[in-house]
Amino acid sequence: MQSDDRVSRTLKELAGPISSFRSALASAVEDVRGILSTWRSAQSDSGEQRRAELGCFAAGRIDVERFATLLAVEEAVDAATVARLEGIFDLLSDLADQKDGVVRVKVEPGAVLRDAVAAALGRIGRAFGAARVVGLSRSHRYEDSLHQRFLREYPYALWSSSERQIAPPLVVEVAGQDLRAEGLAEFLDGRQKIVLVAQGKCPPAPLARLVSPGVFVVQAAEPVALAAFAAYQGPGIAALVPESAALFTHDPQAGARSWDRLKVARLPQEDAVIRLEGLSASWQRECLRQLQEIATAPPAPAPAAAGAASNGPAGAQVERLAAWLLKRADLQGL
Amino acid sequence: MSGPEYSLLDGDVCADERHLAIEDYSSAVPRWCPGCGDHSALGAMQRLLESEQLKREKTVFCSGIGCSSRFPHYLKTYGFHGLHGRALPVATGIKMTRPDLHVFAIMGDGDCCSIGLAHWLHAVRYNVDMVAMLLDNNIYGLTKNQTSPTTPQGHKSNTQQQGSFLPPLNPLTATLGITNCSFVAQTADWVPAHLFQTLKAAFHHQGFAFVRVLQRCPVFTAGIYQDAVRHPDNVELLTHPAGICDPDAEGLYKNHISHDPADLHEARRLAEGGNGKFRLGLFFRDASRPRYNETRALPKYTAEEKIEILNAELDRYAV
Amino acid sequence: MSTPSVTPSESQSAPPASGAKPEILRRSEHTVEIVSDSGEGAQKCGQIFGAVSAKMGNGVWTVEIIPAEIQPPARSPAGASGNRIRIGTHTVTNWGDRANVVVAFNEQVLLARHRLEALAEDAIIFLEDMWEKHEDEQVRAEWQAALQELSRARYRIIRVPMEEICLTVVDEARKGKNMFVLGLLCTVFQRDMARVKAQIEHQFRTKSNEVRERNIALVELGVRWAEEHLPFRIEVPPTESDRPMVVMNGNEAVGMGAMAAGMDFMAMYPITPATSVSHYLAEAFHKMGGVVHQAEDEIAAAGCAIGASFAGKVAFTVTSGPGLALKTEFIGLATMTETPLVVVDVQRGGPSTGLPTKVEQADLLAALFGQPGDAPKVIIAPATIEECFHSMITARRIAEAFRCVVMVLTDANLATGVQPFPRPKLDPRWQVRQPDQRPVPKDTRPYEWDARSGLSRRFIPGQPEGMFVATGLSHDEASRVSYVAATNALGLKMRSRKMAVLSETLRPPEVRGDATGDLLVVGWGSTKGAIEEAVDRARAKGLKVSSTHLTFLAPMQPGLKEIFGRFRKVMTVEINHSDEPNDPFITKENRRLGQLCWLLRAHTLVDVDCWSRCYGEPLRPDHILGGIERMFTKGEKR
Numbered sequence A: 001m002q003s004d005d006r007v008s009r010t011l012k013e014l015a016g017p018i019s020s021f022r023s024a025l026a027s028a029v030e031d032v033r034g035i036l037s038t039w040r041s042a043q044s045d046s047g048e049q050r051r052a053e054l055g056c057f058a059a060g061r062i063d064v065e066r067f068a069t070l071l072a073v074e075e076a077v078d079a080a081t082v083a084r085l086e087g088i089f090d091l092l093s094d095l096a097d098q099k100d101g102v103v104r105v106k107v108e109p110g111a112v113l114r115d116a117v118a119a120a121l122g123r124i125g126r127a128f129g130a131a132r133v134v135g136l137s138r139s140h141r142y143e144d145s146l147h148q149r150f151l152r153e154y155p156y157a158l159w160s161s162s163e164r165q166i167a168p169p170l171v172v173e174v175a176g177q178d179l180r181a182e183g184l185a186e187f188l189d190g191r192q193k194i195v196l197v198a199q200g201k202c203p204p205a206p207l208a209r210l211v212s213p214g215v216f217v218v219q220a221a222e223p224v225a226l227a228a229f230a231a232y233q234g235p236g237i238a239a240l241v242p243e244s245a246a247l248f249t250h251d252p253q254a255g256a257r258s259w260d261r262l263k264v265a266r267l268p269q270e271d272a273v274i275r276l277e278g279l280s281a282s283w284q285r286e287c288l289r290q291l292q293e294i295a296t297a298p299p300a301p302a303p304a305a306a307g308a309a310s311n312g313p314a315g316a317q318v319e320r321l322a323a324w325l326l327k328r329a330d331l332q333g334l
Numbered sequence B: 001m002s003g004p005e006y007s008l009l010d011g012d013v014c015a016d017e018r019h020l021a022i023e024d025y026s027s028a029v030p031r032w033c034p035g036c037g038d039h040s041a042l043g044a045m046q047r048l049l050e051s052e053q054l055k056r057e058k059t060v061f062c063s064g065i066g067c068s069s070r071f072p073h074y075l076k077t078y079g080f081h082g083l084h085g086r087a088l089p090v091a092t093g094i095k096m097t098r099p100d101l102h103v104f105a106i107m108g109d110g111d112c113c114s115i116g117l118a119h120w121l122h123a124v125r126y127n128v129d130m131v132a133m134l135l136d137n138n139i140y141g142l143t144k145n146q147t148s149p150t151t152p153q154g155h156k157s158n159t160q161q162q163g164s165f166l167p168p169l170n171p172l173t174a175t176l177g178i179t180n181c182s183f184v185a186q187t188a189d190w191v192p193a194h195l196f197q198t199l200k201a202a203f204h205h206q207g208f209a210f211v212r213v214l215q216r217c218p219v220f221t222a223g224i225y226q227d228a229v230r231h232p233d234n235v236e237l238l239t240h241p242a243g244i245c246d247p248d249a250e251g252l253y254k255n256h257i258s259h260d261p262a263d264l265h266e267a268r269r270l271a272e273g274g275n276g277k278f279r280l281g282l283f284f285r286d287a288s289r290p291r292y293n294e295t296r297a298l299p300k301y302t303a304e305e306k307i308e309i310l311n312a313e314l315d316r317y318a319v
Numbered sequence C: 001m002s003t004p005s006v007t008p009s010e011s012q013s014a015p016p017a018s019g020a021k022p023e024i025l026r027r028s029e030h031t032v033e034i035v036s037d038s039g040e041g042a043q044k045c046g047q048i049f050g051a052v053s054a055k056m057g058n059g060v061w062t063v064e065i066i067p068a069e070i071q072p073p074a075r076s077p078a079g080a081s082g083n084r085i086r087i088g089t090h091t092v093t094n095w096g097d098r099a100n101v102v103v104a105f106n107e108q109v110l111l112a113r114h115r116l117e118a119l120a121e122d123a124i125i126f127l128e129d130m131w132e133k134h135e136d137e138q139v140r141a142e143w144q145a146a147l148q149e150l151s152r153a154r155y156r157i158i159r160v161p162m163e164e165i166c167l168t169v170v171d172e173a174r175k176g177k178n179m180f181v182l183g184l185l186c187t188v189f190q191r192d193m194a195r196v197k198a199q200i201e202h203q204f205r206t207k208s209n210e211v212r213e214r215n216i217a218l219v220e221l222g223v224r225w226a227e228e229h230l231p232f233r234i235e236v237p238p239t240e241s242d243r244p245m246v247v248m249n250g251n252e253a254v255g256m257g258a259m260a261a262g263m264d265f266m267a268m269y270p271i272t273p274a275t276s277v278s279h280y281l282a283e284a285f286h287k288m289g290g291v292v293h294q295a296e297d298e299i300a301a302a303g304c305a306i307g308a309s310f311a312g313k314v315a316f317t318v319t320s321g322p323g324l325a326l327k328t329e330f331i332g333l334a335t336m337t338e339t340p341l342v343v344v345d346v347q348r349g350g351p352s353t354g355l356p357t358k359v360e361q362a363d364l365l366a367a368l369f370g371q372p373g374d375a376p377k378v379i380i381a382p383a384t385i386e387e388c389f390h391s392m393i394t395a396r397r398i399a400e401a402f403r404c405v406v407m408v409l410t411d412a413n414l415a416t417g418v419q420p421f422p423r424p425k426l427d428p429r430w431q432v433r434q435p436d437q438r439p440v441p442k443d444t445r446p447y448e449w450d451a452r453s454g455l456s457r458r459f460i461p462g463q464p465e466g467m468f469v470a471t472g473l474s475h476d477e478a479s480r481v482s483y484v485a486a487t488n489a490l491g492l493k494m495r496s497r498k499m500a501v502l503s504e505t506l507r508p509p510e511v512r513g514d515a516t517g518d519l520l521v522v523g524w525g526s527t528k529g530a531i532e533e534a535v536d537r538a539r540a541k542g543l544k545v546s547s548t549h550l551t552f553l554a555p556m557q558p559g560l561k562e563i564f565g566r567f568r569k570v571m572t573v574e575i576n577h578s579d580e581p582n583d584p585f586i587t588k589e590n591r592r593l594g595q596l597c598w599l600l601r602a603h604t605l606v607d608v609d610c611w612s613r614c615y616g617e618p619l620r621p622d623h624i625l626g627g628i629e630r631m632f633t634k635g636e637k638r
């Protein structure tokens, strides 16, 4: 599958949230470097580190060995801990070096989208896992049997609420026919954003079933349409879809009622459904119909109560859908 | 929390999770005179720390010089007891580089409104996220009874023995007049519950929260707030659902003015005073004003990335 | 160094091209000045000429000639503005003596340089001659008078109708002459025109294409005029070098050094000549996550920097003398609270706007002693632009390791001077670490002074169990306020002890020249190149002179007394005021001395003398040589 320039333009749109994650990562790399260099210089009293730190101006002017011995000796640490931290330093630097690559995923044709996303988040999550291990090591609470696995994979299910807030967006290239997004609901928490770049033909409303009150959902043709999505301080999912598909935006901040939030820019004819293996035409049609229904205000809106809206047929459906999603995404106790 | 200075390692995995009691926030025994209003301000502050369960290591109190500026020494947090008039620049430097810290600046009236005036004015304009508390006893306490900018006209002091020559400066109208002002409240040491609620609102405000505390100094300005202390009728309470709600004060003070803190114009009018009454409550709040610590926040880079960037910079100067 | 084919005194119009090959004058170094009214762009022309020369492999030193006013009156000697560029085959370490080639946009600014004795006796001068036939009678009279005055010297004045030629390309010649002159000079000095054009592209990168093209057209006019009219070329052969080099001014070097040191917070208040550090950083700093905070005044700038350092950074602030005065109390507080801080002072003359744009080594004593109470601190004075860069890395590290204030004293000469130097090989270990956020071990205290060294570990907000209140009040190891005399004495002792510890790691300064002799010249800061050139010349004349240059002024490098003892006389050379020994009322007892001289006398008890000059310009080797020779002449009231 060739990567297209929508991916790079998407990355540009998401520069804000990506850079918050990357700078937290960079800070962590520097934190670990700092811890390591104090530990290392405490371990071996080599003047090399000290000499380097003093810079070239010191050459010939400062007796670096003497300088090194005079500085207060810091606490000693065992070699295994230093080695573990070195591993973490490499891991974090590696993630930092991947730049935007860290947030890009390509789903092999025929693979399960949900699993690919889960694996990618688990990979990114190693940054959080590593940070935890650093904390545990510093406070002498680290245990191999419990914590070592955090460095191999740190699945989304284990992420704390603050980690979910800072998680980077994921940009996923996926073949249109593999675009089964329902399974992604469990990852739409905190500020997690997922952008699916659909290649080739795809169902007309693949994200319709993810619309729920607090989730920003967009189907768009072009990455420029993602600005508000990127800025939203909550979870969101977007799909960049071809001509044939529906274009819509569900912006949780746009109002209390589902038809205020959901703006449909283009709704293909119900017969615009395509032939896709495993996705029946009637199911695709059902998705379109759902979209239409959520987006439509009831004919005579009760002027008094916004709460009454949820009693309307569309409102009821949204509520039900939301309840279902919340149940699936229930992350309490993690 | 996910601001650009946040490091993954800030996740408080190893932090002390135990519930902290008021005593955990207390440090040295205060050396203020008995009856000094600063005691009450300290008590309210400790209550705030306890009720918010602020991490002690993540909290910094900055102060200038004066009786009031001893404040940080009596709290078990980090502190910076600096120069007369200069608490705010230090606090600004701290918050700009460490947005993860909770920053408080404690000042006296000489500190804030005289020698530190330039910093006060600009700190309001920067609107850096912090709580700034002015302990206003209308006098220079530490240096023993000299006129301050807020000393009532005619009040005698060691430097103006015939009585203060000038009308006092009004810290509320001054602050409310400054561009980008975002939070102004007034409270008093003798209504500790209201003082606490005010500090709480200030703490939760995003931006520079300016709180003036009418502070009694029984040694040098014994009389000045007595009218208000003895006769609740001389106090007017600003009340509003969006303002500071304290049932104790509302019970004690019968004069209520319903004032929407979003209304800057009315805030300025009320702050002007003029009827001889003391007005307590939230004059103004606007959380949407730009915060300099956020405006200036930048992403962080690793040492290697910095070298890459700097090498590109050196390329521009390459021979 | 004399130019052959000098036409004495009389000014001449340029001869028409003879068609013959121009004569080549080979020189190992040459000094060029471009002077104009301010706003005519002479500085831009000089910068490009200097940068191109550096890129071709010549040694270069560029100094700005700046009037104190933004808009001095046109055609006034006081308004002379421009650049001096000294180029050589080898490294050039100072701005030289007198200019060999001068381009003047009017005769009044030329007169200014003449009166300052800035021009070589046989200088070749290119002079705009539009003033001779100017419509204003007054101007014509001034021209006549000026040429009369200049005719007493042996200059070779070549008139150039700059305005007239430039008007063929631009409507307003005032804005174009500088590029015409650039073309002229680059032809005379046989500069690589492709590099010239590339440099123009770079300098005007923010301007429109049209501007760049017009400038190049003007340069070409200058080239053509020179080719048609000038029968000579000057050749200063460059040295081939495979070392990669960079070229920049001292303020840019300070800014870049700070970045290389990983510092990312700078607070400042604008003051010439320090401001351009922040101009540079404002352009570059944010790319690596750095913030330049323009505070409401210098006091706040120092306070913000200290706050940032207290919170875990090593922050810095950049200022000049008057700003330093305002920062004194905070510098004292940083010392007392042992908060690391780097203060860069780009020195200039006088209070208020004394000599705002001009150089003076004015602040050594203020830096050292200016704070209330005892404020032991480190003072470093870089001597070259390269050292401006590298000293920042060392300064940062010392500030952090010793929990102290490090002052870096540069001056206007370094700030605006441009010199090529080897491209630094950046090292991640130069960079400041992230604030330590590990829990503090139980029962350690924030000022747990090592009983011998006074060093202690720094606690940073965010570190669990490290909570303490930094205070300017006398405090004990736990930072508890204390009124006990012994505690106060201990704190003073420990903070001072750190300086002794640092001094013990310092090496004695090197002596240039013989290890013994009649005279040792001691300098500090930007004067190094000029002093060494003067000393070399004196030695060539047979005088037994050596020199040494101090980079650490506090604590002092060790061994000074011993070194001084090997010479009959010791004298400092400085750009600050000292009384002339033979002036009325001046006696050996009441004579006020140069700032380093005071210090060295106190430090070594050696009867150190001084020669200083304070003309608002860098020292010239020939003047220093005069000062050295004076020490050897008898009959002085010494």
Ligand SMILES: Cc1ncc(C[n+]2csc(CCOP(=O)(O)OP(=O)(O)O)c2C)c(N)n1
Pocket: B065, B066, B067, B068, B069, B084, B107, B108, B109, B110, B111, B112, B135, B137, B139, B140, B141, B142, B143, B148
């Ligand atoms: C630069 C400077 N000037 C003057 C002083 C002396 N001084 C210390 S505190 C103070 C006034 C204190 O009054 P205020 O700020 O109202 O605080 P209070 O003691 O009343 O709480 C003065 C003038 C000083 N410490 N530093």
Ligand code: SF4
Pocket: B031, B032, B033, B035, B036, B037, B038, B067, B068, B137, B141, B142, B216, B217, B218, B219, B220
């Ligand atoms: S002098 Fe006044 S302000 Fe100071 S401690 Fe005593 S009562 Fe309080």
Ligand SMILES: [Mg+2]
Pocket: B066, B108, B109, B110, B135, B136, B137, B138, B139, B140, B141, B148
């Ligand atoms: Mg006071």
